[in-house]
Amino acid sequence: MTSTAAAPYAFWLAGRPATGTDSLEVTNPWDGSTVAAVSVPTGEQVEEAVAAAAAAQRDFAATPAHVRAAALDLVARRLGERAEEIARLITAENGKPVKWARGEVGRAVSVFRWAAEEARRFNSGEAQRLDTDPGGVGRLALTRRFCHGPVLGIAPFNFPLNLVAHKVAPALAVGAPIILKPAPATPLSALVLGEILAETSGLPAGAWSVLPVPNDRMAELVADPRLPVISFTGSDTVGHRIKDAVPRKHVTLELGGNAxxxxxxxxxxxxxxxxxxxxxxxxxxxxxxxxxxxxxxxxxxxxxxxxxxxxxxxxxxxxxxxxxxxxxxxxxxxxxxxxxxxxxxxxxxxxxxxxxxxxxxxxxxxxxxxxxxxxxxxxxxxxxxxxxxxxxxxxxxxxxxxxxxxxxxxxxxxxxxxxxxxxxxxxxxxxxxxxxxxxxxxxxxxxxxxMPYGGVKDSGNGREGVRYAMADYTYERVLVLTGLDL
CATH class of the missing domain: 3.40.309.10 (Aldehyde Dehydrogenase; Chain A, domain 2)
Incomplete structure (x- = not known):
């Protein structure tokens, strides 16, 4: 991936590259040099991405598990193949020593691999006989999990690839469209992930978008009723502000600590x-x-x-x-x-x-x-x-x-x-x-x-870790079958 001032990195709008009218500059924390320019989506393009996510919700949820798993497997493989390139990019945009950046890429590979495996076995359902009481004779309950709806994933700067992976991979695994907002200081890793996602097949066009919008435009996305799930990683101040702003949404917060x-x-x-x-x-x-x-x-x-x-x-x-x-x-x-x-x-x-x-x-x-x-x-x-x-x-x-x-x-x-x-x-x-x-x-x-990862008190609520995030993005719905000879 290359960028010049005249041709900034494209963002990803409903699975396709797009550019806006403005751009932001990504600088290297070590020496202050310009790493790249990144195109910023317009308000109209953000609206298009959210509308596409909402429109894709039903089709994506119905996508066969093997299709979602294959897409996630491909992402894991391609991240591994491009590991050194991406590690160097993380170091350039984030200032992270390259040996730690390599570890981050390896972890992101693992996240997508786990998501592929979980996509294959998640949501098989649980059957319960209801004839344990006389009124339940001939009845069987089947409980499965279904998506709340499209997810708004808001990622921080400190792990610009792996914490993005922890938003995107579980959403794709359960068939929930996701709008990803990377940190403005470190959007490049997420945009390269978009390149790799664009190589997948079988996912609806609105299944994912990567939108590097500035933080001062985040409130509009947070408030949008078409995004009923918000997964935020960042400071406790911002996280609590988000939760207070949308108390009726399903908000998961992975916040700070002083371990x-x-x-x-x-x-x-x-x-x-x-x-x-x-x-x-x-x-x-x-x-x-x-x-x-x-x-x-x-x-x-x-x-x-x-x-x-x-x-x-x-x-x-x-x-x-x-x-x-x-x-x-x-x-x-x-x-x-x-x-x-x-x-x-x-x-x-x-x-x-x-x-x-x-x-x-x-x-x-x-x-x-x-x-x-x-x-x-x-x-x-x-x-x-x-x-x-x-x-x-x-x-x-x-x-x-x-x-x-x-x-x-x-x-x-x-x-x-x-x-x-x-x-x-x-x-x-x-x-x-x-x-x-x-x-x-x-x-x-x-x-x-x-493993399940998250905190209590001012460290947040909800859990990351692929299977646990998949549970956070979904809810239980019971089906009762009547008149069965059990």
Missing amino acids: AAVVLADWSSEQDLEWAAARIATFANYQGGQSCISVQRVIADAAVYDALLEKVVTKVRAQVTGDPSDDATDVGPLVDEAAAERVARWVDDAVAKGAKLLTGGDRDGAGYAPTVLAELPGDAILASAEAFGPVLSLHRVNGADEAFAAVNASRYGLQAGVFTHDLQLAFRAHRELEVGGVIVGDAPSYRADQ
Whole structure:
């Protein structure tokens, strides 16, 4: 895919390439260079896409499972074939180190592969005999799932391909038309996905559109009654605003977090602490900390706190920063300079209020050095907000009671990591921690794309993970057959 100022990237309108009258510029966060221009759809073109999705709803829902599965299989295969090209594109538009971008493409391949498999087995239905009571003699209930209707998928910048995949693949798997709105800063990966979707066959013309509309035009799409399902990934502020604006719609929200890694007293051997420190250092800083399950808080038992702190600081300092296109780089820039400036302000606020800066704390343009804080006061912004940058803080506690209470004190509840060998403590964490996922023996940043993923409290509602998103896009409808000889 190539683009010039005179010929910007086309967007995808009801499965075909189209251009509008305006364009937006995509810049590289690392050096500020222009990556490409992207055509922006007009209001009339957006209306055409939504109308096409609404018109396609019945035919798409009736499309045989093997047709949808074949299309999804093709997307998985073609993403794999173009993996290096797409990874380099992600790095250019997002600033993500290329080694992490390659991982993102691999995950998107998996998402579409899982969706193809689920499309084949989803919605087989459940039969129930109703003659368990006299009034149900001769009756049989068959329950199947049916689409709510077309989906509006709103994706963020931090995983510009894989989080798009988590909107698109489940919708296509269940036969729900989808209007995808990629993040304005990072639309290129989604547009390349549109290229690949255009290679599929058997899907109705209105089954999918990729519309890079600016954020200030999103409200019109959100309010459109022809899009009864909204799947949003992004900030809690915007997500709650969307849900409040359309309370009668089916809105799923995958929002932010300030994920905690809990290190309990039994995780005390040299090998244990080396593993925990390495995982914490890596996953506090991967994606430049721009992941909602990036490690932001380390809650360590007093018995291991000092040894762990020393190892974490050492391993954070060893993170390689620099040009994200270099295979050796661990930590690239944030998405833009404004994001780095915000992180710098929040770290400065913490230090001014008494936090100890153990390493990092430096900004260079859109880049921010991997940073570790200790003794973070409760009134610091970072104590309650989502950093969304390469910053972590360490907190000393006494025992599991204090550790779990500290995790639950957050207004967020996405995922938590618990380093323990004690199976009883693992099950207790699963029972007591107010989060959507508990990762035992590792950082909270682990995610397998087929598992249910989402949070509670200000981290949102609903679940991603292919089969779980398919359930969110559909509802149960019962058919009762009467007069049967069972």
